[in-house]
Amino acid sequence: MTEQHIASAFDRDLEAIQAHIMKMGGLVEAAIMSAARSLESRDVELAQEVRQGDKAIDALEELINEETARLIALRAPTASDLRLVLSVLKVSANLERIGDYSKNIAKRTTVLVNTSEINGSAAALRRMAREVERMLRDALDAYVQRDAELAADVIERDEEVDQMYNGLFREFLTFMAEDPRNISSCMHLHFIAKNIERMGDHVTAIAEQVIYLVTGERPTEARPKADFTSQSV
Numbered sequence: 189m190t191e192q193h194i195a196s197a198f199d200r201d202l203e204a205i206q207a208h209i210m211k212m213g214g215l216v217e218a219a220i221m222s223a224a225r226s227l228e229s230r231d232v233e234l235a236q237e238v239r240q241g242d243k244a245i246d247a248l249e250e251l252i253n254e255e256t257a258r259l260i261a262l263r264a265p266t267a268s269d270l271r272l273v274l275s276v277l278k279v280s281a282n283l284e285r286i287g288d289y290s291k292n293i294a295k296r297t298t299v300l301v302n303t304s305e306i307n308g309s310a311a312a313l314r315r316m317a318r319e320v321e322r323m324l325r326d327a328l329d330a331y332v333q334r335d336a337e338l339a340a341d342v343i344e345r346d347e348e349v350d351q352m353y354n355g356l357f358r359e360f361l362t363f364m365a366e367d368p369r370n371i372s373s374c375m376h377l378h379f380i381a382k383n384i385e386r387m388g389d390h391v392t393a394i395a396e397q398v399i400y401l402v403t404g405e406r407p408t409e410a411r412p413k414a415d416f417t418s419q420s421v
């Protein structure tokens with residue numbers, strides 16, 4: 189087989205794997221917003237759909253891992269191509285974790301449906317989730333387009349998600365201090381907020397991977413972290 193044929197076969201295989209990445213990304217985007225909507229509307233059926241849908245996300249990650257291993261074994265990619273192939277594994281791993289966080293939120297929804305509502309918290313969490321979903325959509329677009337500038341913008345926006353989380357954390361502390369009956373609900377809601385904040389971190393990791401692909405270097409500056417709660421132990 190000529191080098192040209194090997195290269196074209198590599199490109200075809202990689203394109204197929206990246207199509208799986210985009211499908212996985214679409215499922216994860218939908219899971220984020222469905223989990224947030226199920227919380228706000230206290231829709232147990234929708235929450236269950238999110239939990240069931242996580243199986244499809246996990247299956248895609250497994251398929252991507254298998255096809256990537258096969259690609260490396262059969263095509264023996266060069267150093268630059270190998271960097272591209274390995275990025276697929278890192279992106280899919282981050283997507284899988286975001287899917288897990290969406291599932292975790294859905295699990296909490298089934299518990300919170302039997303508790304008293306905390307004023308405005310579900311809507312605030314939905315807005316936070318919506319921002320993460322937008323970040324993920326842009327990170328995946330940056331990955332496909334090899335757009336380092338868009339990826340850098342995604343990284344900057346994670347600070348806003350951290351600030352939203354900090355604001356909710358303060359609110360939950362206030363609600364718990366004002367009425368001990370709010371403690372259980374607020375603990376569950378705080379867990380959800382932390383899950384969304386962690387989603388933002390994984391989206392940022394995808395964006396950092398894009399910059400590495402385009403430039404060959406990791407982002408030189410530490411990404412901004414505005415989650416003050418992780419520093420207070």
